[in-house]
Amino acid sequence: DAGVIxxxxxxxxxxxxxxxxxxxxxxxxNSLFWYRQTMMRGLELLIYFNNNVPIDDSGMPExxxxxxxxxxxFSTLKIQPSEPRDSAVYFCASSLQPRFGQxxxxxxxxxxxxxTRLTVT
Amino acid sequence: xxxxxxxxxxxxxxxGESSSLNCSYTxxxxRGLFWYRQDPGKGPxxxxxxxxxxxxxxxxxxxxxxTKKESFLHITAPKPEDSATYLCAVQATGRRALTFGSGTxxxxxx
Numbered sequence: 001d002a003g004v005i006x007x008x009x010x011x012x013x014x015x016x017x018x019x020x021x022x023x024x025x026x027x028x029x030n031s032l033f034w035y036r037q038t039m040m041r042g043l044e045l046l047i048y049f050n051n052n053v054p055i056d057d058s059g060m061p062e063x064x065x066x067x068x069x070x071x072x073x074f075s076t077l078k079i080q081p082s083e084p085r086d087s088a089v090y091f092c093a094s095s096l097q098p099r100f101g102q103x104x105x106x107x108x109x110x111x112x113x114x115x116t117r118l119t120v121t
Numbered sequence: 122x123x124x125x126x127x128x129x130x131x132x133x134x135x136x137g138e139s140s141s142l143n144c145s146y147t148x149x150x151x152r153g154l155f156w157y158r159q160d161p162g163k164g165p166x167x168x169x170x171x172x173x174x175x176x177x178x179x180x181x182x183x184x185x186x187x188t189k190k191e192s193f194l195h196i197t198a199p200k201p202e203d204s205a206t207y208l209c210a211v212q213a214t215g216r217r218a219l220t221f222g223s224g225t226x227x228x229x230x231x
Contacts, residue, residue, distance in 0.1 A: 045220070
């Protein structure tokens with residue numbers, strides 16, 4: 001299995017520009033997560049999807065951030081307009097989770113991609 | 122609100138010098154506690170899941186343990202290749218996402 005694939009690996013852009021980060025989850029996984037990592041705040045959850053539906057977007061900083069998952073094999077995180085404080089490493093992760101309300105002793109861990117390092121100047 | 126605190130922030134060991142990393146957590150109901158390893162420029166790599174107090178998991182030189190308030194990652198006779206940042210995370214009952222601690226940067230010198 002190729003694992004979670006993110007692109008691009010690095011992105012350098014100017015303030016005010018639109019940035020789109022892409023993620024291909026592991027085939028068969030039904031949950032997808034976007035995290036952001038900075039030295040100051042560590043790993044923070046931005047949003048997660050279950051069966052392509054956004055479940056919790058309370059971590060999305062503001063309206064400049066948006067995420068979509070049009071199908072089970074692709075997700076995007078868009079920042080428009082970008083600001084210098086958005087500079088961070090953005091990680092996508094996927095997992096196989098039991099259905100809500102379904103008891104399961106097995107808890108699939110999150111599998112992370114190698115991230116996109118975003119620099120906004 | 123779920124909280125995870127890891128200590129120490131950084132740890133430098135000599136090769137073969139055993140030690141432990143601590144992860145203290147506060148969560149409304151624990152569904153699972155996870156340990157990850159992160160190398161520079163890479164995403165976190167899954168190591169262990171612990172579900173209940175008293176549980177232990179082992180993998181090579183690493184052993185993770187869990188109590189009702191904290192987890193320890195014991196490193197026995199570490200090697201330089203064990204150098205990495207070790208992250209602890211909790212998953213609360215009813216939630217899918219993980220809440221992460223800030224990590225412990227481990228450096229093992231030959």
